[in-house]
Every structure is written in structure tokens, then in C-alpha cells.
Amino acid sequence: MTMTPDQATWFAGICDELVENVEQVLLGKNHVIRLSFTALLSRGHLLLEDVPGTGKTSLARAMAESIAGTSNRVQFTPDLLPGDITGVSIYDQRSGEFAFHRGPIFSNIVLADEINRASPKTQSALLEVMEEQHVTVDGVTHAVGSPFMVIATQNPIEQAGTYRLPEAQLDRFIMKTSIGYPDHQSTLRILEGSDAAENAILSPVASAATITEMTRMATTVHVDASINDYVARIIEGTRTASEIRLGASVRGALALVRTAKTLAAVSGRSFVIPDDVKALADTVLAHRLILDPEAEFDGVNPSNVIAQVLIDTPPPSDSQVA
Structure with missing residues (x-):
């Protein structure tokens, strides 16, 4: 069933309240906060490439508080092991059985700080949970719940002792x-209210169940065939650009539509x-x-290529979309 105009109005109203709530602790970043909630409501994960001290932890914590959810922060280091993220099975002498102890990944919002500092083996421990929203330990699958989102960070300046994230x-x-x-x-404004912002506890705007329902509703938004054609032409443009060795995948096309x-x-x-x-x-x-x-x-950087592809790819007209 396609989303109705009334449902879209309600959806936008909740999102505006969520963004305004987070803006209480992350001032002047309306666009980034809106993008973050767009990623969350698309059942996706967010990669932030930023220098330290810009509010990445505050963003994750504020988002979790706004949806009445839980948040965890994992500082990635070279000695971090996969089990430190997903959890481990520990033998219980009293029961004579192994009991699973959940790792920090079992939260609604997980901040993976400086993800490129961990070894590729540890980085890959996130692949299953990011795609499937569950982890498998000792052959047993454990769901992480819903909503679920990983916000990972990279420091673009300091590259010593880091491991580049694999394309996968x-x-x-x-x-x-x-x-x-x-x-x-x-x-x-941050300096004037620094003490209040650091100690602020945000009131929930929506429940985790509401966010899960909004995630489902977002999939019912109508996409005209001409829009799908437009996205396909953009994706093809990234593959044929002379500056590109490897263009966007089908997963990228699906992500753009979603x-x-x-x-x-x-x-x-x-x-x-x-x-x-385009946005x-x-x-x-x-x-x-x-x-x-x-x-x-x-x-040349990838953003330059995307900008040129958008210039070279004419969008459908209003009559086609309608």
C-alpha cells in the first residue's frame, strides 16, 4: 500500500520534532541531523569522516535518547577483537553450560569511533550485523533488535596506524x-551554554516501536518509473566516467532509491x-x-565526479514524474 499524504505529513512532523530535539545538544547542524535520521529510517548505517571534537558522540547519544533507545560507544583500537564488539560465550561452572554475554553492538545506536584503527578482522565482524541485524556466535544467531544503526567515524587527518576500510x-x-x-x-551559543549542553538529558520524542513503524512506512513512498530510470542512468554514469576505476554497485542504486x-x-x-x-x-x-x-x-575526488554526472544526466520532467 502506498503512503498517503496524511501519513507523509505525520511522518514529517515526527522527524521535525526529532531533529529539533537533537539540535539542543548539536547546535547549528540541522542538515547533518536530518541526514542521520534519514539513514536510520532507511535501515542504514552512517559513516562520519571528521576530526575529533565535532560532536559525533553527542549525535549518537542524542539520537538514542530521542527515540527512547539505547546507545553504546566502542573505541576501535589495533588490539580490539571481534568478540569485544559482538560478545562472547563464557562457561558457567554452576550450570555447566556456556552463556552468551552480549557485546556493545546490542544497542539501538552504536558509535564505532575511529573504526579504521582496528584490524581488518575486527572491522569485518561488523559486516554481518550491519547487513542482517544479527550476530552469530558459536553457531547461535542473536538478533540485535530494532531500530538499529551503526555510526562509524574516521579521522581524515591522522592516518598513522590505521587500516583502510575494505570496499565490501x-x-x-x-x-x-x-x-x-x-x-x-x-x-x-555552545560556549554560552556549555555546562547545560554537556549535562543535558533529552526527553524522548518517539518510541523505538514508532521508529520501526516509520521505517516500514518509508518503504511505501511512491517511486515513479522515470525516477528509477534517472537513478539507473546516474549509476551508469559513475561507471563510465573516465576518472573512475570502479563505479557504484547495484547496492548503491538500491540505497539511493531507499x-x-x-x-x-x-x-x-x-x-x-x-x-x-540529487540531494x-x-x-x-x-x-x-x-x-x-x-x-x-x-x-579529483569522488564528489567532483558525482557533481559532473548529475550535470550530464538530465532528470525527468515534472510531467514524467506525475
Whole structure:
């Protein structure tokens, strides 16, 4: 069943309240917060490439409090083991059986801080849970619950002692963005209310059950055939660009459509328009592209390629979408 206009209005209202709630502790970052909730409501995960001290932990904690959920922060280090994330089975001498002790991944919002500092083996421990929302330990599957979202961070400046995320794992992140530094006015507001912001406990705006229902509703947003064609042409454009060695995958195309549907609902619409696709193309696709070494040496980055692909790919007209 397709989402109705009334449902879209209700959906957008809840999202506005969620964003306003998180903005109490993350000032001046409305766009990033909205993107984060779009990723959450698309059953996706978020990769933040940012320098320390921009509010990544505050974002994860505030999102969890806003949906009456739980949050955990995992500091990734070279000696971190997969079991430190997923949990381990420990022998109970009294019962004579092994009991599973859940790791920090069993939360609604999990902040994987500096994920590229852990070994590839530990990084890969996240692959199953990010895609399937469950972990398997000693042959037993354990569901992590719903809603569930991993917010992983990378420091783009300090690369010593890090391990580059494999393409297979990058593809699991539905979006990649950055919080960035606040503007001057927001910085002043942060300084004036620093004590209050650090100790603030946000009131829940929606329950975890409501978020799960909104996630389901987002899938019912109407996508016209011309929009699907537009997305397919954008994806093909990333594969044929001369600067690209490896373009976006089918998973990237599905992610772009899925997030565009959610963004439409967040905007109070029950149907996707080309502007939804344009607004998300860079955030959803750029981290999935692998540049040609010569283009990278010349200073080209994936965002430049996405921007050019959008210029070269005409969107459908309003009459086609309608």
C-alpha cells in the first residue's frame, strides 16, 4: 500500500520534532541531523569522516535518547577483537553450560569511533550485523533488535596506524558525510551554554516501536518509473566516467532509491521527486567509488565526479514524474 499524504505529513512532523530535539545538544547542524535520521529510517548505517571534537558522540547519544533507545560507544583500537564488539560465550561452572554475554553492538545506536584503527578482522565482524541485524556466535544467531544503526567515524587527518576500510564494508554504509565545525554564531551559543549542553538529558520524542513503524512506512513512498530510470542512468554514469576505476554497485542504486523515499517522507511528501535523488547522490554514492590513480593524483575526488554526472544526466520532467 502506498503512503498517503496524511501519513507523509505525520511522518514529517515526527522527524521535525526529532531533529529539533537533537539540535539542543548539536547546535547549528540541522542538515547533518536530518541526514542521520534519514539513514536510520532507511535501515542504514552512517559513516562520519571528521576530526575529533565535532560532536559525533553527542549525535549518537542524542539520537538514542530521542527515540527512547539505547546507545553504546566502542573505541576501535589495533588490539580490539571481534568478540569485544559482538560478545562472547563464557562457561558457567554452576550450570555447566556456556552463556552468551552480549557485546556493545546490542544497542539501538552504536558509535564505532575511529573504526579504521582496528584490524581488518575486527572491522569485518561488523559486516554481518550491519547487513542482517544479527550476530552469530558459536553457531547461535542473536538478533540485535530494532531500530538499529551503526555510526562509524574516521579521522581524515591522522592516518598513522590505521587500516583502510575494505570496499565490501564501505558499501554497507548507506551514507557518508561529516559534521564539520559549527559556524560563529553556533560556537558562541555552545560556549554560552556549555555546562547545560554537556549535562543535558533529552526527553524522548518517539518510541523505538514508532521508529520501526516509520521505517516500514518509508518503504511505501511512491517511486515513479522515470525516477528509477534517472537513478539507473546516474549509476551508469559513475561507471563510465573516465576518472573512475570502479563505479557504484547495484547496492548503491538500491540505497539511493531507499534513502530518496525516506527523504521524501521526511519532507512531507508521499512520492519521490528528482530533487530527492540529487540531494542524496553525493552522500550515498561518493564513498562507493574508486578513483583512477591518475585522477586521484590530479586532485579529483569522488564528489567532483558525482557533481559532473548529475550535470550530464538530465532528470525527468515534472510531467514524467506525475
